[in-house]
Amino acid sequence: MDAAKNLPVAVIGAGPVGLAAAAHLLERGLEPLIFEAGTTAGAAIEHWRHIRLFSPWRFNTDPAAVRLLEAAGWEAPRPTALPYGGELIDNYLAPLAALPQIQSRLQTGARVTAVTRQGMDKTHIRNRDTTPFTVRVEHADGETRDHTVAAVIDASGTWSTRNPLGTSGLRAIGEEAAQDRISAPLPDVTGRDRAAFAGRRVLVVGAGHSAANTLINLADLAREEPDTRILWAVRGDSAAKVYGGGDLDGLPARGQLGGRVRRLVEAGKIELHTGFGISSIKSLDSSVTVGAVDGRTIEADVVVPCTGFRPDLDILRELRLNLDPAVEAPTELGPLIDPEFHSCGTVPPHGAKLLAHPDKDFYIVGMKSYGRAPTFLLATGYEQVRSVAAALAGDQESADTVHLELPETGVCSTDAGTSCDVPAPASRAADTESGCCAAPEPVLVGFPTGLAHGRSGTNN
Ligand SMILES: Cc1cc2nc3c(=O)[nH]c(=O)nc-3n(C[C@H](O)[C@H](O)[C@H](O)COP(=O)(O)OP(=O)(O)OC[C@H]3O[C@@H](n4cnc5c(N)ncnc54)[C@H](O)[C@@H]3O)c2cc1C
Numbered sequence: 467m468d469a470a471k472n473l474p475v476a477v478i479g480a481g482p483v484g485l486a487a488a489a490h491l492l493e494r495g496l497e498p499l500i501f502e503a504g505t506t507a508g509a510a511i512e513h514w515r516h517i518r519l520f521s522p523w524r525f526n527t528d529p530a531a532v533r534l535l536e537a538a539g540w541e542a543p544r545p546t547a548l549p550y551g552g553e554l555i556d557n558y559l560a561p562l563a564a565l566p567q568i569q570s571r572l573q574t575g576a577r578v579t580a581v582t583r584q585g586m587d588k589t590h591i592r593n594r595d596t597t598p599f600t601v602r603v604e605h606a607d608g609e610t611r612d613h614t615v616a617a618v619i620d621a622s623g624t625w626s627t628r629n630p631l632g633t634s635g636l637r638a639i640g641e642e643a644a645q646d647r648i649s650a651p652l653p654d655v656t657g658r659d660r661a662a663f664a665g666r667r668v669l670v671v672g673a674g675h676s677a678a679n680t681l682i683n684l685a686d687l688a689r690e691e692p693d694t695r696i697l698w699a700v701r702g703d704s705a706a707k708v709y710g711g712g713d714l715d716g717l718p719a720r721g722q723l724g725g726r727v728r729r730l731v732e733a734g735k736i737e738l739h740t741g742f743g744i745s746s747i748k749s750l751d752s753s754v755t756v757g758a759v760d761g762r763t764i765e766a767d768v769v770v771p772c773t774g775f776r777p778d779l780d781i782l783r784e785l786r787l788n789l790d791p792a793v794e795a796p797t798e799l800g801p802l803i804d805p806e807f808h809s810c811g812t813v814p815p816h817g818a819k820l821l822a823h824p825d826k827d828f829y830i831v832g833m834k835s836y837g838r839a840p841t842f843l844l845a846t847g848y849e850q851v852r853s854v855a856a857a858l859a860g861d862q863e864s865a866d867t868v869h870l871e872l873p874e875t876g877v878c879s880t881d882a883g884t885s886c887d888v889p890a891p892a893s894r895a896a897d898t899e900s901g902c903c904a905a906p907e908p909v910l911v912g913f914p915t916g917l918a919h920g921r922s923g924t925n926n
Pocket residue numbers: 478479480481482483484501502503504507508509510511514517518519520521525576577578579621622623624625626652676781831832833834842843844845847
């Protein structure tokens with residue numbers, strides 16, 4: 467970061483990974499300047515505060531953030547407990563954001579709309595590496611201001627850009643016009659948003675962790691409001707991906723979730739439609755007709771889009787990025803997390819080197835670094851930002867020595883996985899024809915689901 471040593475480092479987003487980045491920068495003697503679009507830290511998680519995390523507390527806090535908090539008298543939650551999203555905010559993110567060291571460097575209501583090199587567009591190369599960045603920010607006071615910084619860490623997540631319902635990556639025909647019949651991706655159906663779901667025909671679309679949570683919560687709602695009908699559409703030929711590894715899941719809470727959904731389908735409480743690739747949505751007076759590519763239709767009053775997320779790359783348009791053409795993650799990371807071949811968090815720990823882009827001193831970290839892959843875990847993100855802060859501070863040795871502290875039992879010692887549940891070095895994953903792991907390693911790194919091969923193994 468020779469460009470402008472005295473300038474701050476912009477951190478985009480005050481989610482768990484953005485705040486962890488700030489803590490690591492402070493430990494390195496660097497000056498973070500955190501821009502958060504929402505009104506508080508953890509604004510994206512606010513939308514799913516009613517959802518329980520599947521990883522226990524010990525994986526959900528960052529070591530540098532914990533050091534800052536403990537110095538201020540904070541007491542860590544029980545490491546084995548599984549927090550709700552709301553608890554992650556109330557017991558960790560909010561106290562962290564309130565620390566004077568963080569609060570004084572955190573601007574809320576500050577939405578980053580663009581990042582560029584000061585005084586030059588993407589096509590200019592001369593002195594590029596030594597030129598500071600300009601970060602354009604829309605502030606809560608209505609003003610738009612340009613901030614000059616030495617480096618940028620984009621930890622803005624993917625929550626605000628959900629994938630469309632259409633099966634081809636495009637919005638289904640009529641999707642925009644049907645917006646008022648389409649809910650947020652993770653509505654609180656038994657709490658805050660209950661009125662919109664009770665007694666309605668609810669169509670849940672998608673085959674991931676969010677779909678599983680919503681289906682289970684809807685089943686709880688239907689017990690109290692028996693007129694509620696739960697419909698579930700998945701693109702694949704089966705829902706095996708959601709049912710997951712069951713008892714073989716490295717994170718038991720995640721395995722249990724899949725098992726509960728399976729039982730609800732088998733009991734007829736959830737009406738499952740497989741092979742249902744959505745092509746159109748027709749708005750009626752108080753409902754919609756959702757059409758599949760093969761001509762089938764489903765009538766619903768409200769649609770819940772659990773279709774995953776994609777990164778907002780528009781704000782990075784003036785930067786030189788190196789992204790995997792499929793996953794939109796940094797090029798070397800892409801093959802390791804491609805959902806076509808990987809079903810879980812089994813990616814080797816990685817840091818600044820793997821996350822680097824042609825524009826020096828710019829990094830995408832956290833959920834957004836995984837692009838369209840849904841398997842990001844906080845523990846991985848915390849190691850990313852430790853390494854990135856070291857690289858920005860010029861400590862290349864520490865930046866390159868990536869490690870992930872895994873517990874002695876469970877997570878890294880299961881024999882549940884088969885080939886694809888074993889991490890492959892980037893070069894090997896990229897070189898093999900399938901992009902999958904050619905030669906299994908004896909030890910797993912990550913959180914196996916018990917499912918191998920991602921989508922290519924489940925047709926889902
Ligand atoms: C329902 C659910 C459950 C999950 N459970 C787990 C789990 O059990 N274990 C686990 O390890 N991971 C879990 N994850 C995955 C992941 O760890 C979380 O999504 C986590 O919140 C990602 O952290 P982040 O800091 O990268 O992004 P986010 O938490 O999304 O934070 C990004 C922040 O950036 C802000 N922002 C966005 N755009 C801008 C902008 N242009 N300018 C300024 N600010 C901006 C947002 O408001 C937000 O506050 C879960 C995810 C979901 C959705």
